[in-house]
Amino acid sequence: MRQFETSALADVARTLSEVAESLSQTTRELALIQREEWADGxxxxLHLKRTKKQFERIAPHLPRHYVSERGILYNVREVDxxxxxR
Structure with a gap:
């Protein structure tokens, strides 16, 4: 009976380890996606492939988010x- 319990616990530990690694990988992927989702002016x-002059003309119309007194961030998905x- 003790050998069965040891084997079962080892299987549970292995499964938990696999789940933890999967969650860790998912967290890394989400962090990358989240970073790529936001851009400064x-x-x-560059994402819109516009010259500075073209961008200055359309910038006031773009959806933007004020993150501080110092800067504006744009959500790439919202801009797309x-x-x-249009």
Whole structure:
């Protein structure tokens, strides 16, 4: 009976280890996605492939998020949706 319990506990430990590794990988992937989802003005200008002059003309119309007194961030997905709705 003790050998069965030891074997069962080893299987549970192995499964938990696999789940922990999977969650860790998912967390890393989500962190990368989240970082790529936001851009500053220069990043969104490059994303839209616009010159500085073109970007200055459309920037006031883009959906933006004020994150501090010092900066504005743009959500790339929201900007893409804005562009497609035009």
């Amino acid at each position: 220069e990043g969104i200008r 949706e804005w562009l497609m709705s």
